[in-house]
Amino acid sequence: MVLRVTDAVTSDPPAPVTFPNSALFTDQYELTMLQASLHSGAAHRRSVFEAFARRLPAGRRYGVVAGTGRLLEALAGFRFDDTQLSFLADRRIVDDTTLAWLADFRFTGSISGYAEGEAYFPHSPILTVESTFAEACILETLILSILNHDSAIAAAASRMTGAAAGRPCIEMGSRRTHEESAVAAARAAIIGGFASTSSLEAGRRYGLSTVGTAAHSFTLLHDSERAAFEAQVAALGRGTSLLVDTYDVEQGVRTAVDVAGPELGAVRLDSGDLVAQARWVRQLLDDLGNHTTKIVVTSDLDEFAIGLLASAPVDSYGVGTSLVTGSGAPTAGMVYKLVSRQDDDGDFVAVAKAATNKASVGGIKRALRRLDEHGTAQAEVVGIGLSPADDGNDRPLMQQFVRDGSLLQGWTGAAAVARATEHHALSMAELPAAVRRLQRGEPVIPTEYEEVSA
Amino acid sequence: MVLRVTDAVTSDPPAPVTFPNSALFTDQYELTMLQASLHSGAAHRRSVFEAFARRLPAGRRYGVVAGTGRLLEALAGFRFDDTQLSFLADRRIVDDTTLAWLADFRFTGSISGYAEGEAYFPHSPILTVESTFAEACILETLILSILNHDSAIAAAASRMTGAAAGRPCIEMGSRRTHEESAVAAARAAIIGGFASTSSLEAGRRYGLSTVGTAAHSFTLLHDSERAAFEAQVAALGRGTSLLVDTYDVEQGVRTAVDVAGPELGAVRLDSGDLVAQARWVRQLLDDLGNHTTKIVVTSDLDEFAIGLLASAPVDSYGVGTSLVTGSGAPTAGMVYKLVSRQDDDGDFVAVAKAATNKASVGGIKRALRRLDEHGTAQAEVVGIGLSPADDGNDRPLMQQFVRDGSLLQGWTGAAAVARATEHHALSMAELPAAVRRLQRGEPVIPTEYEEVSA
Structure with missing residues (x-):
């Protein structure tokens, strides 16, 4: 047909x-x-x-x-x-x-x-x-x-997933590009090997896997980090990902584990020296008994930053700006000639x-x-x-x-x-x-x- | 209301x-x-x-x-x-x-x-x-x-129109960015001081002035450059802009003047050393009596190239790739915080x-x-x-x-x-x-x- x-x-x-x-x-x-x-x-x-x-x-x-x-x-x-x-x-x-x-x-x-x-x-x-x-x-x-x-x-995405060497990459760049480009970018990211996207419209239009939990504003909205984590776990379950760097990362991790217990899905790190931080956060999680809690990192990652994180105990990468802007090459330079x-x-x-x-x-x-x-x-x-x-x-x-x-x-x-x-x-x-x-x-x-x- | x-x-x-x-x-x-x-x-x-x-x-x-x-x-x-x-x-x-x-x-x-x-x-x-x-x-x-x-x-556009110092800039970057971004980019370019756009949808949606005449494919389609220029002038009038660099620029200019006469609107230069070329093309046009024929330049211009062309006898600039990609800064980096x-x-x-x-x-x-x-x-x-x-x-x-x-x-x-x-x-x-x-x-x-x- x-x-x-x-x-x-x-x-x-x-x-x-x-x-x-x-x-x-x-x-x-x-x-x-x-x-x-x-x-x-x-x-x-x-x-x-x-x-x-x-x-x-x-x-x-x-x-x-x-x-x-x-x-x-x-x-x-x-x-x-x-x-x-x-x-x-x-x-x-x-x-x-x-x-x-x-x-x-x-x-x-x-x-x-x-x-x-x-x-x-x-x-x-x-x-x-x-x-x-x-x-x-x-x-x-x-x-x-x-x-x-x-x-x-797609070219930028492919370089990033290559650098990630099997660890899942999550597309979260919608806010850095035109709203319709964002949908097309999520689609192209998946083709380039990304595991999922934060874009709901891309999820709807192309049947893509979507993810997302919470931002700093959610923690700041509540009277304390603990109150925010309790609210999130109560609403989204213990398998959720808690963002632990709004105030102090170590205290954030301890509070997250205290609130969600050993079933806590993941902690997200979004600032600071991610390589060093991922190492001691992993150690801290293990010391607290949270061996299955994963570490998600975000914060202006590109393929080079992902490559540098290869030796760190990171479980997945969230990538925004540099993905949707083509990581230095925002247009492919194709021409159309007779x-x-x-x-x-x-x-x-x-x-x-x-x-x-x-x-x-x-x-x-x-x-x-x-x-x-x-x-x-x-x-x-x-x-x-x-x-x-x-x-x-x-x-x-x-x-x-x-x-x-x-x-x-x-x-x-x-x-x-x-x-x-x-x-x-x-x-x-x-x-x-x-x-x-x-x-x-x-x-x-x-x-x-x-x-x-x- | x-x-x-x-x-x-x-x-x-x-x-x-x-x-x-x-x-x-x-x-x-x-x-x-x-x-x-x-x-x-x-x-x-x-x-x-x-x-x-x-x-x-x-x-x-x-x-x-x-x-x-x-x-x-x-x-x-x-x-x-x-x-x-x-x-x-x-x-x-x-x-x-x-x-x-x-x-x-x-x-x-x-x-x-x-x-x-x-x-x-x-x-x-x-x-x-x-x-x-x-x-x-x-x-x-x-x-x-x-x-x-x-x-x-808009920021890239504003830098370009500043460098152009009053000479009109034409937005023609649609092909270098997502089709909907292209419409928004044309709109932003106008806000940044551009005179017009090649994007028809931007013209329709926001009432913007649109322009455009012909590409190299039009010349290549015809059996000779002369035949192409004759076809274009017959259909679009003597005030049109003829693209003169498909084969040999000097011959292209001579043929353009021969076909369109002294009322030829403009010639467009899209390759080569634009500063030197604009000077001798201006001289040639003047020698041929085409004092009112304008020179439009295109070809990967950005604000720096436009600045370098300030001393050349150029009448307007067509800008594509670097405009719609923000000339090195494709996203403004704004955040939204509680x-x-x-x-x-x-x-x-x-x-x-x-x-x-x-x-x-x-x-x-x-x-x-x-x-x-x-x-x-x-x-x-x-x-x-x-x-x-x-x-x-x-x-x-x-x-x-x-x-x-x-x-x-x-x-x-x-x-x-x-x-x-x-x-x-x-x-x-x-x-x-x-x-x-x-x-x-x-x-x-x-x-x-x-x-x-x-």
């Missing part, structure tokens, strides 16, 4: 999901180009656009594709209804011919690319859109917004901008990951014109998401997030171990071109 | 604006704290929460408040309907008592703070929420998400966390900007407990947005954006000239406390 891209996707999500109109998440020049190309007739030339990154953020060894599912969902809401058309008409942004074309617009092309969760490298052909120029052109801004944001967060289009004879012509510092490689791309006999990745092989030759162990990277306007199933909704999470783990396991090094370096595998045809 | 916060605001916006439900843009711990405080009874204690920044981003001399209007609009959608309640119930995130409280929730408190567009400094009391603990607590995540994102973008609450006798008690690296100052705050006899700002004066004394020239900083659950008019919709833009210009004009220095430094005025009462 296939769904039209412009139909709501009702299959996967666990809760009702509506797709708000996304047509005006678009730079004005997409529509003025549409108008000019309708005028010249070139709008109808079959065209291939490609989303790729010329480079990874400085020093990063890999990128992570995320947002594909959100993009396919947003495409279902990409249509020009009265609200959108009236705005464009009232402002005279485009002419009547263009308005009429937009009113009838339904995407009829095909979209393929890397599976969500896949690692990527410079010039990996992450998303390929094949349609008329008109149809592919107007999707540029939406495609880049979603892929650039979500991939930036790489091939028909000429008047119907032949495809590879095209590329010539400018020195922004050169692109023209032509439709296909890609595979070259693996050695142990299944370890050796190179990203990009074929120009056709798929590169598989030497036997290789893994093809391109998936089909939309075929002739029909959305293929399995790439949207909550199921897609779970699938992307699994796929990311697989993709990482295949890369050389150096991929997990946090120090600045080069992409962990090189990108090689195989020119099959122009 | 007053509107309930929980009613849709229908007065200001130029186009129909709906307020999507925002209740789950909330960290889970807000609701578990609610449950525990309902259980202990402390939920009903009158409380004061304050949003403030402990420090500015490293080296910044001022911050810019933005997002207040969006926040007040989002509050209108902050209610727990069936969708939200079912999710919370199905997941057993809170108990039945808490669900019943949420179902009835309407904000009945008061909100005051700095006007949108105002400059702020460390510990400025940017937003004050006075209500019960329960009502004020559950708004934390939404308040911080919006203020932290929008203020970060600073005062009633005790059992009904007396207000100032409260603050004691942890060494995250100390807060307890007590309700009011603030004014101390001005000298020339109207130049000397200090941010924060009164603890009551308003600080006005020495005659001072400007009070606190505005009332919501009183006893009623939204006061003038702070939302398109009108609020225009008002904030004006207010930002006023606020900047009042600060010492050093505020416009881009080099790293200290806040341009100090924050001083006046303790009026505990």
